[in-house]
Amino acid sequence: MVAATMLAQDDMPRTEAPGIFFTNEIDYGVVTYYHIEDDPSTVIFYRYAAYEGEEIGSFTDWELYTEPIIIYDTRLYLFEGYAIAPGKLESYISAFHCAYHPDPMSEYIDYDFCDNDIYYKVLSPSTVAVTERYAMEIVNPELNPSPTYSGDIVIPDYVTHFGQTYAVTSITGRAFWQCAVSSVILPNTLTTIDYGSFTNCSLSEISIPRSVTTIGTNVFDGCENLTSIIVDSENPIFDSRDHCNAIIETATNTLLYGCKTTVIPNSVTAIGCAFRLCKGLDKVIIPDSVISISGWAFFGCDDVTSVTLGESVSLIGEGAFCCASMTDMTCRAIVPPAASIIFGVDDSDLYNQVKLYVPNESLDAYRAHREWGKFTHIVPFIGAGPGDINGDGTIAIGDVSSVIDMLLDGGELPAYCDVNGDGEVTIADVSALIDMLLGV
Numbered sequence: 073m074v075a076a077t078m079l080a081q082d083d084m085p086r087t088e089a090p091g092i093f094f095t096n097e098i099d100y101g102v103v104t105y106y107h108i109e110d111d112p113s114t115v116i117f118y119r120y121a122a123y124e125g126e127e128i129g130s131f132t133d134w135e136l137y138t139e140p141i142i143i144y145d146t147r148l149y150l151f152e153g154y155a156i157a158p159g160k161l162e163s164y165i166s167a168f169h170c171a172y173h174p175d176p177m178s179e180y181i182d183y184d185f186c187d188n189d190i191y192y193k194v195l196s197p198s199t200v201a202v203t204e205r206y207a208m209e210i211v212n213p214e215l216n217p218s219p220t221y222s223g224d225i226v227i228p229d230y231v232t233h234f235g236q237t238y239a240v241t242s243i244t245g246r247a248f249w250q251c252a253v254s255s256v257i258l259p260n261t262l263t264t265i266d267y268g269s270f271t272n273c274s275l276s277e278i279s280i281p282r283s284v285t286t287i288g289t290n291v292f293d294g295c296e297n298l299t300s301i302i303v304d305s306e307n308p309i310f311d312s313r314d315h316c317n318a319i320i321e322t323a324t325n326t327l328l329y330g331c332k333t334t335v336i337p338n339s340v341t342a343i344g345c346a347f348r349l350c351k352g353l354d355k356v357i358i359p360d361s362v363i364s365i366s367g368w369a370f371f372g373c374d375d376v377t378s379v380t381l382g383e384s385v386s387l388i389g390e391g392a393f394c395c396a397s398m399t400d401m402t403c404r405a406i407v408p409p410a411a412s413i414i415f416g417v418d419d420s421d422l423y424n425q426v427k428l429y430v431p432n433e434s435l436d437a438y439r440a441h442r443e444w445g446k447f448t449h450i451v452p453f454i455g456a457g458p459g460d461i462n463g464d465g466t467i468a469i470g471d472v473s474s475v476i477d478m479l480l481d482g483g484e485l486p487a488y489c490d491v492n493g494d495g496e497v498t499i500a501d502v503s504a505l506i507d508m509l510l511g512v
Contacts, residue, residue, distance in 0.1 A: 096151045103141040103151060115156040122234060123148045129234070147184070182244075185233045191220060192231060193244060201242035201264075202227055204249065219251040219273075229259040243269045245288065254297075258284075265291055280319065282306040287319065289345065291329060296351035298331040313337055318346070325361075336362070343369050351375060358382045360404075365392050371416065378402075380457070385409045391416035398422060400493070402429040402457050403438075411443040424448045427493035429458045435487070451493040452486075459491055459508045472505050 096103070103118075116137040121129045128150055143149060183191035183203045192200040205220040225248075231238055240259045245266040248256065251273045260281050267288035270278070275292070277300035284307065292298060303312040303319055311322050314337045318330040326342040327334075332352035336343070338359040347353060349372040356370060360382035367389025370376060376395040381388075383404040393401070394416035403409065408430075415422040423446045430438045432452040438444040455463035461471040475497070478485050485497040492504040 095153070098143060098149050098151055099147065103143065117154040117156075118151060120149050120151045123150065187231050187233060188228075189221075190225070190227060190231075192233075192238070192240075194238070195242065197236075198238060199241045200231060200238040201244045201266075202240060202247055203244040204247050219249065221248055221251040221253050223253060225253050225256045227257060227259045227262075229261045242266065245269060246271060248273045248275070264288075267291065268293065270295055276300070278302075280304060280307065280310060280312075282308075285309050287328065290348065292331070294349040294351075295331070299333045301329065301331055301334075313339065342366070345369055345371075347373055349373070354378070356380065358385060360384050363387065365389060367391050368394070370395055381405065381409070387411070388414050390414070394420070394422075396422075398426050400427045400429065400458075402453070403444075404431065404457060406431055406434050408434065408438050408441045408444050414443065418446075427451055429453050429493070432486070432488045449493050449495070451490055452488045454488050459505055461489055461491075461505075467505075467508060469509065472502060472509070475502050475505060 117134045119131045119134045121131040184194045193203040239261040242264040246268045248270045264286040268290045272294035276297045280303040282304040301317050303310045318334045319328045327340045328344045330346045338361045342364045344366045347370045356379045358381045364387040368391045371394045374396040379401045381403045388411040390413045427449040428447040432454045435452040456465050459467040461474040489497040491501040
């Protein structure tokens with residue numbers, strides 16, 4: 073604090089009492105004015121201005137100090153104070169001063185200003201990004217900061233700070249990381265949603281505006297409550313066709329992000345890292361239109377028990393189906409898809425745990441394949457898939473009759489009658505077929 077001087081300025085608040093003028097330079101923190109004896113008869117006025125480079129900007133109007141002043145951004149401010157102590161001597165008045173209490177997390181601050189409890193980072197003279205209060209990826213764990221946002225969030229199209237109006241065009245990476253938000257209404261000025269923006273948050277629904285042109289990776293990882301994803305029908309880059317509850321890149325027909333209620337449309341040709349850490353997803357059905365599935369696409373989907381791959385799948389990336397609870401996988405492709413370590417590690421227990429159902433005519437090819445051959449249980453099927461015993465393209469009561477007839481006739485039964493995948497054809501396969509029909 074600079075040395076105090078007696079008041080002699082025309083623009084100071086008018087008072088008959090003697091006063092003292094003083095200044096402080098302050099960045100992010102809490103400003104508290106007080107003196108050594110907390111005398112209730114004292115009065116303090118203050119005003120402040122932000123530095124613009126090395127120059128001082130416009131001062132605010134003089135205000136009566138009633139409570140601590142919180143500085144919400146990281147710019148440097150000049151505070152001017154005027155202390156009045158009726159009937160006190162000058163030496164007593166000069167004991168008034170400003171105490172600055174910086175935030176203990178100030179070194180991790182990741183925003184430029186706050187407005188209506190939303191934190192912003194300035195991107196340009198006319199645009200800002202919604203961001204987190206602290207740079208969470210570098211925070212000292214011992215400080216244990218609470219997540220920035222909670223509840224229902226409405227992000228405005230524009231925000232004004234110190235007379236400057238900015239368009240809200242971006243959401244920074246991890247802005248809503250682990251936040252207890254149930255919904256976020258995105259602005260119509262938004263163009264970019266950066267990587268991991270909503271990772272592990274409690275978001276239940278999201279609508280993507282038509283203005284969004286860029287969406288980063290891992291945006292909705294771990295959002296176990298997410299059930300509704302809608303893209304504005306006028307968005308030129310992305311869509312959520314057929315009420316699929318997913319984000320699809322229109323030009324490439326690539327499904328980029330899904331949730332536990334997603335139904336993959338039959339027009340999608342590729343699946344990106346779309347369902348990573350998705351909870352509540354129990355069955356995965358890949359339509360015949362899909363050609364490729366990216367690495368880690370369904371990684372960590374630990375509620376998935378069954379996966380069906382369409383007949384056109386030709387490429388599956390590493391770790392695509394690392395799903396701890398999976399019990400069966402059906403691959404309808406005649407030619408075994410190119411694949412490498414689909415369960416994430418070469419010695420995964422899933423190769424023993426999961427029964428692999430493949431077309432009857434391709435059984436030998438799958439068993440000889442470098443990746444598919446790792447499965448301990450490879451079971452052939454004909455027609456529509458496991459359970460289509462008579463090969464008519466459907467699974468119906470006729471297939472139950474076919475298995476019973478073959479069991480009664482005796483002799484060696486074809487491997488595709490092994491519906492339950494236990495390595496033999498018995499009455500248990502009839503029960504398994506009935507369960508399939510009943511949806512058990």
